[in-house]
Amino acid sequence: MSGRSKYPEQFRRDAVELVNSSDRPLRQVARDLGVNHETLRSWVNTAKQASEAGPVEDSAVTDEVTRLRKQVAELEKEKEILRKAAAYFAR
Template sequence: MSGSSKYPEQFRKDAVELARSSDRPLRQVARELGVNHETLRNWVRTADRAETASPGSVSTSEQEELRALRKRVAELELEKEILRKAAAYFALVRE
C-alpha cells in the first residue's frame, strides 16, 4: 500500500480487513469508514496483489539491478577470455 495517502497505513490495513471479513457490501463499509468506495476497493486489490505475489518475486528496482549486474558479469567474462587468450599467446611467443 502506498505511503503517499492521507490515510494512515494502519487505518488502510484495518479497513481492508474489515471489508474482507464483513458480510456488508464494500460500498457500505466504505461509507461507514468515511472513504470513497473506489479507494477502499483499490486498497483491497493492492493488498490482494501483495499477498499473492510469490515470496521469491523481485521488485522493479531489483530487476533493474539484476539486469545491470548480469551485463557487468558478461563484460567481465569477455575480458577474462581475452586475457586468457593473450596469456596463452604470449606464453607461446616466449618459447
C-alpha cells in the same frame, strides 16, 4: 499504495481486513468509514495482489543473514577452542 496518503497505513490495513471479514458490501463499509468506495476497492485490490505475490526477497536481508551465519560459526569455533584451553589449564 504509493505517494503520500491522507490515511495512515494501519487504517488502510484495518479497512481492508474489515472488508474481507465482513458480510457487508464494500460500498457500505466505505460509507461507514468515510472513505470513497473506489479508494477502498483500490486498497483491497492492492492487498490481494501483495498477498498473492508472497513475501518479497530482499537481497540486503539475505546478505546480512549469510554474514551473521558465518560470524556465528566463527564464534562457535572460538568458543570451543577457549573451552578446550580452559579445560587444559584447569588441570
